[in-house]
Amino acid sequence: MKKAKIETPLGIAELTGDSDGLSSVKVLDEGIISAEIPSELKETALQLEAYFKGTLQNFDLKLNLQGTDFQKKVWKKLLEIPYGSTTSYLQLSRDLGDEKAIRAVASANGKNPLWIIVPCHRVIGSDGSLTGYAGGLHRKKWLLDMENPPVQQSLF
Structure with missing residues (x-):
């Protein structure tokens, strides 16, 4: 699993995923922003940025949901x-x-x-x-x- 931390207006978002899709996005109160975002997570970072700018309403991402x-x-x-x-x-x-x-x-x-x-x-x-x-x-x-x-x- 690849991880990246990006800045959002609500705190640090920790992204986790791989070629099977995005498996986790968590909000953290603190953390160090990733200097580089793995290719598997770049689209998520871009779409979250657009969402917070108000230019994206519907995410189009490959999801890898883990649960019952x-x-x-x-x-x-x-x-x-x-x-x-x-x-x-x-x-x-x-x-x-x-x-x-x-x-x-x-x-x-x-x-x-x-x-x-x-x-x-x-x-x-x-x-x-x-x-x-x-x-x-x-x-x-x-x-x-x-x-x-x-x-x-x-x-x-």
């Missing part, structure tokens, strides 16, 4: 949440066919290894609250605000 079958099913469903939109843990459970699996869905969501790429930050509480995010709720709020900025209202 159920986790992979949840993560693939997360990929269907459009940029600038949110869904609830309850709705995600319903979409997966089992409303009672809400805790398992939330757990799988929390174990998502591909920060931002698989947009777990777009899942919120049924009441609209920002609940749970491995990268910290301040990062979740920042991402949601970036993807869906408030509309400036005219005074006239």
